[in-house]
Amino acid sequence: MTITEKKKVLAASPLFAGLPDEILLRAAEAAEELTFARGEKLAPRENGRVIGVIVSGAAWAVKPKEHGSVTMNIMGANDVFGAATIMGGELPSTEVRAKKAVRALVFSAESFLSLMESDFGVTRCFCRYLTDRIRFLTGRVECMAGSSAAEKLMRYLEKNSENGVYHIAIGMDALAKAISLSRATLYRALDELEKNGKIARKGREIRLI
Numbered sequence: 001m002t003i004t005e006k007k008k009v010l011a012a013s014p015l016f017a018g019l020p021d022e023i024l025l026r027a028a029e030a031a032e033e034l035t036f037a038r039g040e041k042l043a044p045r046e047n048g049r050v051i052g053v054i055v056s057g058a059a060w061a062v063k064p065k066e067h068g069s070v071t072m073n074i075m076g077a078n079d080v081f082g083a084a085t086i087m088g089g090e091l092p093s094t095e096v097r098a099k100k101a102v103r104a105l106v107f108s109a110e111s112f113l114s115l116m117e118s119d120f121g122v123t124r125c126f127c128r129y130l131t132d133r134i135r136f137l138t139g140r141v142e143c144m145a146g147s148s149a150a151e152k153l154m155r156y157l158e159k160n161s162e163n164g165v166y167h168i169a170i171g172m173d174a175l176a177k178a179i180s181l182s183r184a185t186l187y188r189a190l191d192e193l194e195k196n197g198k199i200a201r202k203g204r205e206i207r208l209i
Contacts, residue, residue: 001055001105003028009105012078013053014129019121027115027122031105042096042104043082049091049109051082057102058170060177063094071177073136074099074170080129086112099170149189152179154198161208168204 001009006028010016016027034052036042042059043050054077061073061081072094075081081096086109107115116123136159156179157166168175176186190206193199200207 001033006031006033006105009053009055009078013080014078014132015051015053015080015125016122017125019119019125023115023119023121026118027107030111030115031107034104034106036098036102036104038098038101040098040102042098042102044085044091044095045082049082049085049088050106051080051086051109051112052104052106054079054081055103055105058099059096059102060099060170060174061094061096070180071174074174074178076169082106083126083129083133085109099174149179149181149185150192152181153186153189154193157199157206157208161206164208166206166208168206 003025007021007024010027010031011019011024016024019027031053033055036057036059042052054075056077059075059079059081060071061075062069062071075096081104084092084094116126160166172186173183176183179186181189190199190201194201198209200209
């Protein structure tokens with residue numbers, strides 16, 4: 001990617017949105033373009049702590065368990081990964097892995113912290129991003145607290161829809177894992193919500209009623 005292309009990608013990410021061209025230029029020069037094959041780990045990295053922005057492809061954050069794993073989040077273009085690692089401390093057990101081939105702009109912890117130290121705007125964007133993540137995770141906890149599969153699904157759809165519409169971007173398996181349901185239970189929950197007039201389905205689109 002050219003520096004101009006990197007700047008455009010970074011300007012669309014929550015880490016640098018609204019920052020002046022001078023800062024975007026420095027960030028673009030510090031960012032390393034990397035590609036990750038399906039199943040490859042984006043973060044944490046064995047060769048150091050990193051933070052990155054997905055350019056294209058899809059990834060998911062998964063928390064390993066004794067038997068399998070739990071999907072914590074599904075990510076696509078402009079989404080950020082690795083934010084929980086760059087400030088030091090114990091590395092989180094959650095891993096970010098490529099669901100499809102991923103292209104990303106990646107910063108070492110040192111280079112990103114240097115950007116934060118040199119311009120408060122980067123620090124403000126980072127803090128705003130972390131605040132949004134806290135709100136998102138709080139919503140996930142509330143979603144998981146539902147007493148039935150249909151309630152869990154409805155809360156998830158309400159939290160993640162745009163203008164009353166949720167698009168199934170990756171697939172039903174990924175959606176089921178995101179809500180900690182089996183695929184069969186997810187379909188039953190969808191049928192229940194549709195039968196009760198709470199949603200309407202058309203292809204990969206779920207409209208809240």
